[in-house]
Amino acid sequence: MHHDNLILILVGGFVLAFLFGMLANRLKLSPIVGYLVAGVVVGPFTPGWVADQSLAPQLAEIGVILLMFGVGLHFSPKELMRVQSIALPGAIAQIVAATALGWGTGLLMGMSGPEAAIFGFSLSVASTVVLLRAIESRGQLKTSIGQIAVGWLLVEDLVIIIALVLLPLLANMGDMGGGAAIAREIAWTFVKIAAFLALMFVVGVRAMPVILTWIAHTRSRELFTLGVLAIALGIAWLAYAVFGASFALGAFVAGLVLNSTPLGHNAAERSLPLRDAFAVLFFVSVGMLFDPSTLIREPIGVVATLAIILIGKSIAAVAVTSVFKRERHEGLTIAASLAQIGEFSFILAGLGVTLELISKETNNLILAAALLSIALNPFMFKLADRLAGRAEPTEKPA
Numbered sequence: 001m002h003h004d005n006l007i008l009i010l011v012g013g014f015v016l017a018f019l020f021g022m023l024a025n026r027l028k029l030s031p032i033v034g035y036l037v038a039g040v041v042v043g044p045f046t047p048g049w050v051a052d053q054s055l056a057p058q059l060a061e062i063g064v065i066l067l068m069f070g071v072g073l074h075f076s077p078k079e080l081m082r083v084q085s086i087a088l089p090g091a092i093a094q095i096v097a098a099t100a101l102g103w104g105t106g107l108l109m110g111m112s113g114p115e116a117a118i119f120g121f122s123l124s125v126a127s128t129v130v131l132l133r134a135i136e137s138r139g140q141l142k143t144s145i146g147q148i149a150v151g152w153l154l155v156e157d158l159v160i161i162i163a164l165v166l167l168p169l170l171a172n173m174g175d176m177g178g179g180a181a182i183a184r185e186i187a188w189t190f191v192k193i194a195a196f197l198a199l200m201f202v203v204g205v206r207a208m209p210v211i212l213t214w215i216a217h218t219r220s221r222e223l224f225t226l227g228v229l230a231i232a233l234g235i236a237w238l239a240y241a242v243f244g245a246s247f248a249l250g251a252f253v254a255g256l257v258l259n260s261t262p263l264g265h266n267a268a269e270r271s272l273p274l275r276d277a278f279a280v281l282f283f284v285s286v287g288m289l290f291d292p293s294t295l296i297r298e299p300i301g302v303v304a305t306l307a308i309i310l311i312g313k314s315i316a317a318v319a320v321t322s323v324f325k326r327e328r329h330e331g332l333t334i335a336a337s338l339a340q341i342g343e344f345s346f347i348l349a350g351l352g353v354t355l356e357l358i359s360k361e362t363n364n365l366i367l368a369a370a371l372l373s374i375a376l377n378p379f380m381f382k383l384a385d386r387l388a389g390r391a392e393p394t395e396k397p398a
Helices: 002-026 031-041 055-074 077-082 084-108 113-122 128-137 144-171 179-216 221-241 247-259 264-288 299-323 328-338 343-354 360-387
Strands: none
Touching: 002 031, 002 055, 002 264, 031 264, 031 360, 055 128, 055 221, 055 247, 055 264, 055 343, 077 084, 077 144, 084 113, 084 144, 084 299, 113 144, 113 343, 113 360, 128 144, 128 328, 128 343, 128 360, 144 179, 144 247, 144 328, 144 343, 179 221, 179 247, 179 264, 221 247, 221 264, 247 264, 264 343, 264 360, 299 328, 299 360, 328 360, 343 360
């Protein structure tokens, strides 16, 4: 029965994610590696029980919405403005460098121009979850290194959100006719998104504090948590159904609006457990899409993709920080923190597969590189400390 499949995928997903997450933690790796491996285990490419392939993407979509909601809740314009002089050009330069390297590598592997461009762009953006946990575990979140890395990542997040809006339009260019029709369609899309943003930041910013305060006066933790989630999912649906934007953009804006309210911190705290739970299911569902035989069929492609993430992006980050005359250990640590890819890469690549812009084989290369780069990220930090001549991070908070 259908509901039995839902129960099985929830039970199997959470149990295996916990077991492999614990194993990854014991091995000093990110638990996300364990979640991805759990997905591989219950996926169709490995023997044994296979989770329902139709339900997994739907659960993953909820995970994307809540992940983006969390990004919005933690997005700080003040922090970004504080480090914009280096974070903005740094992020743009690294995105351009990684995309160019990926595009060139993709062409050499026989991809078409558009597919190679999406492949490279998917490699250019780091994982918010991985970076924040890594920086926080080193006690550097409030230091200048942490502020630059987080600001850098915020710029990458904004760029990828714009890309998620534009990609479906670019995919349908052939059906739109001439250049004028394409320009009108893009302009109309941005008009609708601008209307949505205006509604949220003019009406929503004024209404949300009143609504949250009214809910808080019930003195019910459950109702407050439920209200926060209802607002997040409701605004995400509004963006999609009425304004033609993506669920991801709507959820991100919902987080931004709630973050600007006096009860924003409380809203973030109350929604965290459910966001974490569905984030786990998101990574498990991504793991289900990965064919491990790619590591055997395309070893050169996997190594080349991984080299772009670990070496190409790191060199770009060190070069930018050197131009801005940051200390050597700062540049190396920032490079290590960004030398991985994660949830946004999965979302972009998944959209590319849905729109038939990239092949499943290319998606597998991205998934393989993501899993390996996340697994190797702790060693990148150790290498950065060694190259900087430091046994451990010693910078004082800014």
